[in-house]
Amino acid sequence: MADPDVPTPQNPSFSPVRHWLAGNYFPTRTSNVLTPSGTAITPYFQPTPGVGSPAHRYTYLLYKQPANFNQQTIVTSQTSIVNWNVSQFASRAGLGDPIAGTFMMTVM
16 A cells, blocks of 8 residues: 655655555455465554645556565565665566556545
8 A cells, every 4th residue: 555645635745655565365265365374564554634735646566466566675564664666666576457446535
């Protein structure tokens, strides 16, 4: 999950900000619900647009996970969450193009 509107949509100088990055999600046998089987690389950081800022977009992208994804060291729990280039990460991690995506807008 990433916010491309930090600090504001008009001035996204710190964007995108990574709010969550996780792998090892698999569909359950009885439904299309994805369930985790591991720890998030970047723990969930709730949407928090600044007070008075216009609505921020929060994007979610889903990729098919390559077999060696758990060995990636491009992003760790110590990697900065600001100015995160998701396209560059996806390319370097061998993720290819997203297979699904959605977004939401949030205002405080």
